[in-house]
Every structure is written in structure tokens, then in C-alpha cells.
Amino acid sequence: MQYVTVKGVDTAVSRIGLGGEQLGGHGWGRVTREGLVGVVRQALDSGVTLFDTAPIYGLGESELLLGEELRGRRHKAVVATKCGLNWTPTPRFRKWPDGSPESVRGEVEGSLQRLLTDYVDVCQVHWPDPATPLEDTLGVLADLRTEGKIRAIGCCNFPAELLRKAFSICDVSVVQVPYSLIDRAAATDILPLCLEHGVAVVAYSPLARGLLTGKYGSGSEFGPADNRSRHPYVTGSAWREWPSTAMRLAEIATSMGRTAAELAVAWVLATEGVSATLVGAKSPEQIESVCAGEDGPKLPESLFNEIGETVQGSDHAQ
Numbered sequence: 001m002q003y004v005t006v007k008g009v010d011t012a013v014s015r016i017g018l019g020g021e022q023l024g025g026h027g028w029g030r031v032t033r034e035g036l037v038g039v040v041r042q043a044l045d046s047g048v049t050l051f052d053t054a055p056i057y058g059l060g061e062s063e064l065l066l067g068e069e070l071r072g073r074r075h076k077a078v079v080a081t082k083c084g085l086n087w088t089p090t091p092r093f094r095k096w097p098d099g100s101p102e103s104v105r106g107e108v109e110g111s112l113q114r115l116l117t118d119y120v121d122v123c124q125v126h127w128p129d130p131a132t133p134l135e136d137t138l139g140v141l142a143d144l145r146t147e148g149k150i151r152a153i154g155c156c157n158f159p160a161e162l163l164r165k166a167f168s169i170c171d172v173s174v175v176q177v178p179y180s181l182i183d184r185a186a187a188t189d190i191l192p193l194c195l196e197h198g199v200a201v202v203a204y205s206p207l208a209r210g211l212l213t214g215k216y217g218s219g220s221e222f223g224p225a226d227n228r229s230r231h232p233y234v235t236g237s238a239w240r241e242w243p244s245t246a247m248r249l250a251e252i253a254t255s256m257g258r259t260a261a262e263l264a265v266a267w268v269l270a271t272e273g274v275s276a277t278l279v280g281a282k283s284p285e286q287i288e289s290v291c292a293g294e295d296g297p298k299l300p301e302s303l304f305n306e307i308g309e310t311v312q313g314s315d316h317a318q
């Protein structure tokens with residue numbers, strides 16, 4: 001496993017981080033607690049130090065599981081959670097951005113309790129909140145950093161213009177964006193902007209939520225308990241070409257004796273300006289195999305270019 005440093009974070013950050021959405025136990029079809037516990041243990045065994053989560057993943061369940069599994073091993077981990085998203089479970093589940101200082105402070109206190117820790121390494125604004133001045137949201141995060149409750153600040157899903165503003169308000173360490181062979185919008189503006197400002201980019205959904213693993217094609221259907229049935233990658237027009245992309249990637253991977261998942265992750269990590277990527281896993285084998293791929297031969301530049309050219313992507317913003 002390769003590691004990078006991130007401003008404000010003491011522990012070396014693994015270039016493959018474990019995504020915490022699946023650890024919440026909802027929205028990805030059938031998963032078992034035993035399997036999810038195995039995912040975290042396997043990630044640690046594979047050299048993963050970066051663990052991404054959020055209060056909303058499983059409405060607290062992802063943070064609870066991570067807190068439990070990192071007990072006694074907390075110092076080995078870089079725990080990155082999120083804030084700025086509020087929700088109500090009843091009468092019908094509803095979520096909305098809320099970057100107000102009171103809400104953010106309350107969320108961070110809740111995360112600390114669930115994660116069984118007295119600090120989080122990175123606290124990331126999950127989505128921009130147009131109703132709250134950005135100065136207020138980042139102001140309370142800067143206070144929490146001074147108080148030692150968080151070590152570094154991050155922003156997820158910010159357009160480039162808003163990121164520029166964030167960088168002028170406070171020291172931002174991490175930017176999270178979707179980035180994969182089929183979704184390359186961030187390469188046009190966000191990656192160069194972060195490179196210029198020395199901010200780490202953590203690319204999420206490198207497998208396009210599993211679509212690039214070679215298991216899925218145009219005939220694939222995702223059940224109602226699987227959020228992919230409603231995801232823009234599957235329902236939106238910008239990503240209509242994903243089945244042919246996935247097929248072509250699988251062909252290239254087979255010819256190299258590698259898996260499509262490994263190659264999709266390797267391609268993201270070889271992109272200039274990407275510091276690390278988050279892979280979500282539902283079984284220990286899934287995270288083990290992508291980490292083993294990262295330990296294998298590096299992607300030569302010629303092949304990186306060839307894959308990027310033969311496999312189609314979209315630079316449409318989500």
C-alpha cells in the first residue's frame with residue numbers, strides 16, 4: 001500500500017481508503033454485520049489507514065461499527081467523517097443540507113460519541129448549504145479544530161467556484177469528489193485547483209458504485225433496496241454509455257491478467273492530482289482484492305493513456 005501525507009493529519013494516509021457507506025448496512029442490497037466487520041478487519045490487514053464515514057450512513061450505524069472495530073487500534077487509523085447534512089427518519093425519510101454552526105457542532109459531538117474517540121482526523125462538509133454563509137460553517141469547523149476535536153477540515157461535492165471561496169476562508173486539507181473512468185468532471189477544474197493550493201483530493205466511487213467491476217451490463221437490474229436503482233449513473237443520460245465502458249475495461253483487464261475493479265482503481269490513482277481514493281466494499285474479499293491490486297505492478301503511463309482513450313467517460317457535472 002502506498003501512503004501520502006495530508007495537511008494537519010499525523011498518520012500517513014493510505015492511497016486506498018475504505019468507504020463507509022456500505023458499513024451503514026442500508027442501500028446496497030443484502031449485507032450482513034459479520035461481513036461488514038470482516039471488511040474493516042481486512043482493510044486494516046491490507047494496510048488501509050484511511051476510513052471514511054458520515055453520520056448519515058446507516059443513520060449512525062457506519063460510525064458505530066467503525067468505532068467498535070477501531071477500538072484499541074485508533075492510532076493506526078485516519079478517521080474522516082462528515083457534517084452539514086441533516087435528516088428526519090419519519091414520517092418519510094428526508095435529508096437536507098444544514099451547515100449552521102449549531103447543527104455542525106452537534107453533529108461532530110455525535111460523531112465523537114459513536115466513533116468512541118475524542119478527535120476525528122478529518123471533518124468534511126458533506127454537501128454545500130446555500131442557506132448558510134460558508135464563513136459560518138467553516139468558522140465553527142475552525143473552532144472545533146482549535147479545540148482539538150477535529151484535526152483537519154474537508155469539503156465534499158463543492159463546485160470549483162465555491163472551493164476557491166472555501167480556500168480563502170480557512171485552511172482546507174481535503175476535497176472529496178466523485179471520480180472514475182466514467183465520471184471525469186473533476187479533472188477539468190477541481191483537480192488542477194487543488195493541485196495549485198496543495199489540497200489533497202480524495203476521489204470517491206472509483207468503481208462508479210460497482211458498475212465498472214465487470215459484473216454489470218445493460219441488462220442488469222438493481223432492486224429497490226439497492227440505491228443504484230435510483231442513482232444518476234444508472235438513470236441519468238450523461239452516463240448512458242457505462243455498459244460498453246465496463247465491458248471494454250473488463251476486456252483490457254482480462255488481457256492483462258488483472259480484474260476490472262483493480263484496473264479502475266489503478267486508473268483513478270494514476271490521475272495527476274488524486275491523492276487517494278475511497279472504495280466501498282460489502283465483503284472482505286472485495287477490499288482485499290483491490291488492495292492487492294494496488295500492491296501489484298504500477299500502471300505504466302502509456303497504458304493509463306490508452307485506457308483513458310479507449311474507455312469512454314463523461315465530463316458532465318452530476
Ligand SMILES: NC(=O)c1ccc[n+]([C@@H]2O[C@H](COP(=O)([O-])OP(=O)(O)OC[C@H]3O[C@@H](n4cnc5c(N)ncnc54)[C@H](OP(=O)(O)O)[C@@H]3O)[C@@H](O)[C@H]2O)c1
Nearest residue numbers: 019020021156204205206207208209210213278279280286
Ligand atoms: N462525499 C460524498 O458525498 C460521497 C458520496 C458517495 C460515496 N462516498 C464515499 O466513497 C465510498 C466509495 O464510493 P461508492 O461506495 O459510492 O462506490 P465504489 O467504491 O465505486 O463501489 C462500491 C461497490 O462496488 C462493488 N465492489 C467493491 N469492490 C469490488 C471488487 N473488488 N470486485 C467487485 N465488486 C466490488 C460493491 O458493490 P456490489 O458488490 O453490490 O456490486 C461495492 O459496494 C463510499 O463508501 C463513501 O465512503 C462519498
